[in-house]
Amino acid sequence: MPAFSLLPRPAELATGAYDGLVLTPSTRIDADSAARGTEAWLRAELGAATGLPFPRGDGESAQIRLSVDAAAGLGTEGYRLIVDGEGALIVGNDPAGVFYGAQTLRQLLPPDAFRRAPLAGAAHWTLPSVRVTDRPRFAWRGCMLDVARHFMPKHGLLRFIDLLAMHKLNVLHLHLTDDQGWRVEIKRYPRLTEVGAWRAESQVGAGQPPVYDGRPHGGFYTQDDIREIVAYAAARHITVVPEIDIPGHSQAAIAAYPELGEGDPVDVGRDWGVIETVLNVSDTTLDFYRGVFDEVLELFPSRYVCVGGDECPKKQWRTSETAQRRIREEGLADEDELQSWFIRQFDAYLAERGRRLLGWDEILEGGLAEGATVLSWRGTEGGIAAARAGHDVVMCPTATSYLDYRQSADPDEPVPVGTVLTTADVYTADPVPPELAASGADRVLGAQVNVWTEHMDTPRSVDFMVFPRLSAFAETVWTRDTREYAEFWPRLRDHLRRLDALGVEYRPPAGPLPWQRRPGVAGWSPRS
Template identity: 45%
Template sequence: MLLPRPTRSTPVAGHFTVDATTGVHAPESVADLLRELIGPATGLPLPPAGPSDDSVISLRLTDDPTLGAEGYQLRIDPSGVRARAGTEAGLRWAVQTLRQLLPDQVYAAEPARGVSWRLPAVEIVDVPTYAWRGSLLDVARWCHPLPFLYRYVDLLALHKLNTLHLHLTDDQGWRFEVRRFPRLTEVGGFRAESPAGHARDGRGGGMPHGGWYQQSELRDLVAYAARRGVRIMPEIDLPGHAQAAIAAYPEFGNDPGRRLAVGTTWGISTHVLNLEPATLTAVCDILDEVVDVFPFEYVHVGGDEVPTAEWAASPAATARAAELGLGRVADLQGWWTGRLAAHLAGHGRRIAVWDELLDRGAPAGATVFAWRGTDRIDAARAAGLPAVAAPFSHTYFDWAESDDPAEPLAIAGVLPLDTVYGFQPGDVLGVQGQLWSEYLPTEPRVWWRAFPRLAALAEVGWSGPVRVDADGALPPPTRAEFRGRLAGHLRRLDRLGVGYRPLD
């Protein structure tokens, strides 16, 4: 019942039982992870051991280029457990596989009494198909609490998803503490109300909402995630989706004399950052603090849904476009993003952008997150830029899973589980599932929308796309095999208290 499906799995006769005599031989960080993940439920000490001791779990590094950056080999037989990988990342994924092979009571938070911690004898070779396997979580619309973010990281690691894309800023909230600009959170982190019902209904709920994360809190989250093999990519959305920032600092906007409120409705604000040198300097100062907290090589700078009406009406902006020899005011977005890319390159970082930048001058070296359709994946490749496949048609899990009237409120629909599992990403850097939070205000609602669809995408990312019929449908044997494994996997989520959407 492994999920994601391993590259190759061959049963072997017998089994191995983990008990009080079982020791662990592994790099310290990997051994600690194993104890942290299986110790609470098993109550077993798993003390340090030598590589050739009896009844040992041996997880060791080896020089094997065929395993790549995250692959591993695992053999379980009656004498013990032996895994090897070229990196500690690969060994961490081997630990997750070991956990899945144990009885599902291992996912309980308290000691499970009377359980035999038996592992089936098996040989596994497992190498991921895609290097980028991610999930976007939007904490800008709703500021989800830190304990939930820790749980979310744990769920990503369980599914061998290696990237959390943390969407930290938007029109409706700014969640990242910036010490040089404290009003970004003091003002931008709070809105007067949120919509009641769907945005198209035009009704406000009258309840304020706010919150933000201290840099120290985010550093701790980054370290926790890294121990599990999950890197965190921050997103500071620029130069659009910036109304919260302009509400905090009106001088960042195109009409400094106008006082805006933090956005209280869903959708795309027409208010964008101006092109003044002082604003660009301020944004670079903000990014300096971002990279100090998040060590991952990528910083996402947004770039989606940027209305240009304010620039077109601004003499300073139109003069800047003419000075730069740009044929359209809209091309100022590419210029803007290019300045950010150059600044981040000085920190040894790369930028990620949404696919609108393909139409407005994406900087060289940018990684494109193709969201508006699968054709945008092709457009990124045609531009010579690496792409992460994130099309709304297959990866937007804030969409409803069915058109059943009993479905919770969703921004759109319908995105069924089988459509996710049948996704054919093509030649890309990786895949990513999106959880935009306009209609995901609580932890239970996030779990309902995320699972089991995120589990299906995790398998696409790790195991590779499955065969589909000419019309894109899953053949019955493929559907039955996946759903059989998924049903077993959902019992693990039950133990973890994750309220997923039940299978149809």
């Protein structure tokens, strides 16, 4: 493995003139108070893989030194890593920068540095002599994980957070509620998890007529689980952004509390796709969700809170006396403006509490809430319109960001949905649309990839669909310089050995292995 298969590629990398630093039982780590979190993380990770104790040093006596220096001119989340004849030094602009420098230091070691226990007869551990200076291109480097469609147990989610951190991503957008499940405990409304966290069965694939597995599915995170998840992510400089969907994608909540809906009582959804069931627009429903968000805000310190706002059918509202009365009373033009009015109630609620509303680009329809930030998923048009209107944007268009989409045109791809999205496609996409290059690019906070799990029913299937495409995305949002896939590919090939050491069941470059296929399970393709 070449010495410098670093991923994402750093801004500046130079080979030093020294022999490097050999790690031994006497190698010490020291950190100033602001870098102590990374010191503990590095000792635990490298100690597990190498079997070395890495005792705490005392200033200059330590061979590995970590510090924060905001005056070093490194930029937000930036770092400098120097390995020379005196040892290894990581200086970060902030604690996050130190952490990213430590991630780079780990990549300078062989892939076995990513294992959980040392291998018998392992070779010496040597850090090569280098000088790296680096900082990210975007402030928002995210991944949306849908745990509503298929629940990911807590231990799997913590592992997923580690994988995001390894790739220097810093936002986990956690999709917690949908038609098919409610995954977070809300103490004042216990039926949300007693009823809403469980469905009788699940649709298998996307064929018509639908086929079901006859197997109950469910799960949820307790509030203590959420506190643990948020703290675990924060220690790795990842912000967890919660999503509670309103006013569509809410059938699980309506199954638990039928008074929230517009029609007859319903069960938790078992079908994929857009479901007609929506929330009513009564004051009672608004108060109910304010109560939900009161508890959500206590659990998630994130500045941003996602309310969904996407794929909200208007059929029930068109025949609803409550909805039509609200349209008249508020002087609204139609049901699109009614949805915008509904979203604005929570924009105001969040703003009063020092938070910012995040929503999918449908929140543009009928007028955008004043403080809203837009997730542009239906192409780039929504993001362009929002940026030109003075709103912040996170780019995640389906064609380049949806990791549930098929990875090739090969019929062996499991549950082949959407258009083909290869690793190269993810890598070569630029989060800033050319239409915003001259004006508006500053409104693009960054980008994220989205992992919708209708067809990913286990963590193994999530591994297959996410990697190595997430590795490519990580470089897209981190590296500022011109990127060429031909240059990236050899480094990715080497990076796969790190994923092997971690036990990540990624899609092999040659295609799915036999047990990664789903023969006979139908997918879907966009209409021509």
